[in-house]
Amino acid sequence: MSLSERQERILEFIRAYSEEHGFPPTIREIGSAVGISSTSVVKYNLERLEKKGKLERREDISRGIRLTEEQPTGRRASASADLRAIPKLGRISAGEPIPAAGQQDSPFGDDVLTLTEDLVPTGADLYALQVQGDSMIDALVYDGDWVIVRYQNTAQPRDMIVAWIKDREETTLKYYYPEGDMVRLQPANPAYQPIPVPADQLEIQGKVVAVFRRLAN
Amino acid sequence: MSLSERQERILEFIRAYSEEHGFPPTIREIGSAVGISSTSVVKYNLERLEKKGKLERREDISRGIRLTEEQPTGRRASASADLRAIPKLGRISAGEPIPAAGQQDSPFGDDVLTLTEDLVPTGADLYALQVQGDSMIDALVYDGDWVIVRYQNTAQPRDMIVAWIKDREETTLKYYYPEGDMVRLQPANPAYQPIPVPADQLEIQGKVVAVFRRLAN
DNA sequence: TATTGTAGCGAACATGTGTTCGTTTGTCAA
DNA sequence: TTGACAAACGAACACATGTTCGCTACAATA
Numbered sequence: 001m002s003l004s005e006r007q008e009r010i011l012e013f014i015r016a017y018s019e020e021h022g023f024p025p026t027i028r029e030i031g032s033a034v035g036i037s038s039t040s041v042v043k044y045n046l047e048r049l050e051k052k053g054k055l056e057r058r059e060d061i062s063r064g065i066r067l068t069e070e071q072p073t074g075r076r077a078s079a080s081a082d083l084r085a086i087p088k089l090g091r092i093s094a095g096e097p098i099p100a101a102g103q104q105d106s107p108f109g110d111d112v113l114t115l116t117e118d119l120v121p122t123g124a125d126l127y128a129l130q131v132q133g134d135s136m137i138d139a140l141v142y143d144g145d146w147v148i149v150r151y152q153n154t155a156q157p158r159d160m161i162v163a164w165i166k167d168r169e170e171t172t173l174k175y176y177y178p179e180g181d182m183v184r185l186q187p188a189n190p191a192y193q194p195i196p197v198p199a200d201q202l203e204i205q206g207k208v209v210a211v212f213r214r215l216a217n
Numbered sequence: 218m219s220l221s222e223r224q225e226r227i228l229e230f231i232r233a234y235s236e237e238h239g240f241p242p243t244i245r246e247i248g249s250a251v252g253i254s255s256t257s258v259v260k261y262n263l264e265r266l267e268k269k270g271k272l273e274r275r276e277d278i279s280r281g282i283r284l285t286e287e288q289p290t291g292r293r294a295s296a297s298a299d300l301r302a303i304p305k306l307g308r309i310s311a312g313e314p315i316p317a318a319g320q321q322d323s324p325f326g327d328d329v330l331t332l333t334e335d336l337v338p339t340g341a342d343l344y345a346l347q348v349q350g351d352s353m354i355d356a357l358v359y360d361g362d363w364v365i366v367r368y369q370n371t372a373q374p375r376d377m378i379v380a381w382i383k384d385r386e387e388t389t390l391k392y393y394y395p396e397g398d399m400v401r402l403q404p405a406n407p408a409y410q411p412i413p414v415p416a417d418q419l420e421i422q423g424k425v426v427a428v429f430r431r432l433a434n
Numbered sequence: 435t436a437t438t439g440t441a442g443c444g445a446a447c448a449t450g451t452g453t454t455c456g457t458t459t460g461t462c463a464a
Numbered sequence: 465t466t467g468a469c470a471a472a473c474g475a476a477c478a479c480a481t482g483t484t485c486g487c488t489a490c491a492a493t494a
Contacts (some may be wrong), residue, residue, distance in 0.1 A: 262472095
């Protein structure tokens, strides 16, 4: 299943040519670059390469060649990783309310946090907030951290949620402990007191699904 | 010098099509996608776009279109974000030594953690380790977290480092406190004792520059 | 020895695809 | 009103480019 020397060169040429021009080469261009006089031989080799999974072709389409994702090159993540652009919606602790789900269609300004799909729940409606203050320090979240939040209106007990307290008009990051018709918002820092809130004064804005922290250099 | 609505759509289509297929569309494909019946009109608009510096064309070459580098679009994290593929080198706590810098050229398996350039120090030689155990819990790092580490052989006091303890043949994540010809490896959890190590028995493997935690769903 | 499969060649063919050209419509300034 | 120009249309046209086909040359097998 290994490649002949010629096939290696073909692959390499396609790669270089695409890089340089922004579009793939024709069969004839490949031929003359690799030293094949007959277009049919190039086609033959392309078919082999396709079978070996090195590239994909679209029949009858000029320059219809696409290289399959290259792992080996390594380190430089191929520009193709599936990305999620997560809008940065500001800071959290004492804050303005967060726009409702969906509302954040076009977060103007390029303020997005981009993560690969595999790092966050798929298909979810996400946003990012930068943490202010240390009230969640025991939950391993500290001032400056970014929390990735999934929009949802409900939560399970012990979830770390973004809560909007209506009468106080503020948003906060806390653990969620429903207790009858009250909800206890529990900080994760013993230095802070739990906040009891009437259930009807609380609006769950989402649940923290990931945390990212950049340390000083 | 602004673009007509049609031209915007043409650009966007070329971008999307190229992304999807790996090669640019033909004039006719552009036409039918944007609602232009005549190939000459597409050509006309492509010429305009070329004059405005939005793309480059190669005459007489099928699909000879290349989009000019896009700055302004910004926000579009999609294909344009600069990515860093950070090799996952395993777990840390009791572990094998970490291969020396550069040695990790081809991290087999697609085990890389991909982050955008702006989230990590630029140009640095990075790797990722998954934390095992809770000895760094006070440093807001817990079991399961991923730490992004920059290769370096030295460290400043109080840095969170990855240390290889020669005589114990193990790797560990600790705070670094040099004290004369000894080094105190300080866990960030009071439940654990600091580890004193002779300076010559310690090899600094890198410094933690970022932390990523994915919470349970 | 006959057979099969891989590689390669070159000519012919059939589309794929960009370009040219004659026209039309509408706006703006002379 | 007339002329210049941007935008658009559609039909030809002409070359760009992938595919097919008949043939060799070899090596491995049956």
